[in-house]
Amino acid sequence: MGFDPNEPEQRRRLRAAIKAADIPLSELWLNYFSLSGDAGQYEVEAYLQGLLPLPAIQRDLPALAANEIIDDLPGPRAPYSYDFCDESGREDEGAGAGPANGG
Numbered sequence: 001m002g003f004d005p006n007e008p009e010q011r012r013r014l015r016a017a018i019k020a021a022d023i024p025l026s027e028l029w030l031n032y033f034s035l036s037g038d039a040g041q042y043e044v045e046a047y048l049q050g051l052l053p054l055p056a057i058q059r060d061l062p063a064l065a066a067n068e069i070i071d072d073l074p075g076p077r078a079p080y081s082y083d084f085c086d087e088s089g090r091e092d093e094g095a096g097a098g099p100a101n102g103g
Contacts, residue, residue, distance in 0.1 A: 006084035031065035056081035
């Protein structure tokens with residue numbers, strides 16, 4: 001698993017979405033786990049605190065879990081790793097203005 005330069009921004013936005021929707025970690029993790037997430041609750045918490053990196057799919061699952069919880073609520077949505085790619089699939093430093101990011 002290599003370093004993903006977009007991981008900190010994805011984590012920051014996920015945390016903002018969780019905070020805006022007032023989602024408890026236990027609810028987020030349970031929904032993440034039900035979506036076939038592999039990380040335990042402590043690992044997800046460590047990821048959210050910036051203490052543990054996760055592969056893209058394991059970062060996208062908590063985003064999906066959070067977005068499912070907040071589907072009917074106003075506020076920011078958590079970004080997926082592909083939100084940071086340009087149309088060719090390459091990582092794009094300035095990406096993040098799509099519908100999943102409020103833009």
